[in-house]
Amino acid sequence: MAFSRRETAILLIGDFLLLFLSLLAALLLRNLEIPELRYWLINILPFIPIFVISLVVFYTAGLYEKQTRPIRRVMSMRIFGAQLANIVIAALIFFALPLTIAPKTILVLYLVISVVAVSLWRFYRMNRERTTTARASALLIGAGRAVAELLEEVTENDLYRIRFTSYLDTARAGDHEVADAVYKAVAGGVRTIVLDTRDPRVTRDLPRLYPLMTKGTTFIDFVSFYEDIFNRVPLDHVGIERLLESLPRRRSLYDLVKRGTDLALALAGFLLAIPLIVLAALVLSLTDGSAFIRHERIGRGGGHFRVYKLRTMLFDDHGDPELQKKNRVTLFGRLLRKTRIDELPQLWNVLKGELSFIGPRPELPKIAEVYEREIPFYHLRHLIAPGLSGWAQIHDYNVPRGAADIEKTRRKLSFDLYYLKRRSFGLDLAITLKTLRALLSLSGT
Structure with a gap:
């Protein structure tokens, strides 16, 4: 989902900047004065591989997964484990290879500062997501086990930027009830509609919904939304024609x-x-x-x-x-x-x-x-x-x-x-x- 990718990008950029700033702070603390440009370059360049490796370790540890971010205990354990791995990797690189930075106590200062900085940054983002993220109201339209699964997941988990304030079970819907439900939801302030476009009851009413698309209402296909949430395909909601069309050709x-x-x-x-x-x-x-x-x-x-x-x-x-x-x-x-x-x-x-x-x-x-x-x-x-x-x-x-x-x-x-x-x-x-x-x-x- 777009909001998940945006939050991941924010975390990634923030992590990189904090690692870089942690090194600058370590150099300042080591010298207790602002060093010359040449000194900065000599010490910063060997750390670039450490920055990249650290981000890879963070990813491997699951620190960019949407399921991990809102759980404080899990986040704390993974940050500690990732930083511990980074300490070992950095030590191996700087103490085993003939690098020219001097002295290598800079590494110790960098690691201590970066552990604290990244941890505080992650907890700040975690708390901000919980307290300031406004969840937009949405309408879910569909039927079946996968639809019920999506409804439960989004309703009970506040990490998503939307919440389903209404739900129409198409298995019990009458003629044109889909369009009526959409217009009623939009009149009540709902601007996001998640619907199963493969459902025949939805397909019949789609022409009536076209005017809303030009007036700021966002329509999201249920299958795509489900895949973004669960990282898998809802088998009961994809037809063979649609599935074959979506499979990539030989590249x-x-x-x-x-x-x-x-x-x-x-x-x-x-x-x-x-x-x-x-x-x-x-x-x-x-x-x-x-x-x-x-x-x-x-x-x-x-x-x-x-x-x-x-x-x-x-x-x-x-x-x-x-x-x-x-x-x-x-x-x-x-x-x-x-x-x-x-x-x-x-x-x-x-x-x-x-x-x-x-x-x-x-x-x-x-x-x-x-x-x-x-x-x-x-x-x-x-x-x-x-x-x-x-x-x-x-x-x-x-x-x-x-x-x-x-x-x-x-x-x-x-x-x-x-x-x-x-x-x-x-x-x-x-x-x-x-x-x-x-x-x-x-x-x-």
Whole structure:
């Protein structure tokens, strides 16, 4: 949403300015006088990478997420953790590399001042959002589970700049009641209308609403609004024609750069990971069973490929529900999962082009057949190469495992389709940073 992007931009600019001002304050405190321009430049230039890294760490820690900003306890913990990480990174850079700033006590002053300054700035913005943000009145028009979900989220959460003061359930609406409700709301001072334009009752009344569009009334499509709030697609409110139109066509530059990045990172990662893979395989070879497991997965276009992983369970159950009941994760396997070492062999699949670093997670063929029968649009997730990490994984950790789970997979698909609609370099970078956060927190299962 526009207001969310604006607030994020304000926070980002404020963070950068405060980091810069913290350095200036540190230099002044260190010298107790205004230094010459040459002194400023000598000390400021080495800090530019620190500023950039700090902002990346803030993003990775979730300090720009709309779900984090209004919660004081969560914000405090994440600021502390992010600044702690920045302290370690800055110390490694300045004390390990032969940089010319002198003395390096400037770094200590900078870190202390920046921690205090950024924390005070964030709490100021948090309090300002709570106390001074006027929530505009809005009318919500639609029907179904996703509409009810949106109504509850916006009504109960004061971080959004609008509030639904009225709601029309189109499942119970009569002829032309949609237009009547809109005109009544506008007469009462409402200037924002969120409506499901796919609903036939709404579609019939749209011609009557056109005059309002030229008189300052803002109309927002429900699907777009829902996607901005929840970062996923409302499956029950998108038709196949509309969904296919919204999916991006093949983009040569994006696809070429992404594939080149996959190749470069996979090659470097695989070479570095070989000793770790060999060591883990040797440990696994001391127990019953093979060190590696190979599973069939669904790839781009619905084709099959074999994915390689280090074994983390007692035996390879090949996805058999009956065998899964007898299987369990071993102690060493739990360590491999927590550190994601078990997935390192999949870098070979990335090199072969069967996997990408970012994309929908690949599914077992037998389970995919069930999902394609039961879940609309499921086959669309196969339009692009599957990935080691994806939009669904960083947003929804309660993903289905083992046997088929229709409801959980419907939710996962809503994230996958969101990624398909909006995939870009920026979105891939966001997924990468949040995946790194999960890796560093050892949140693998």
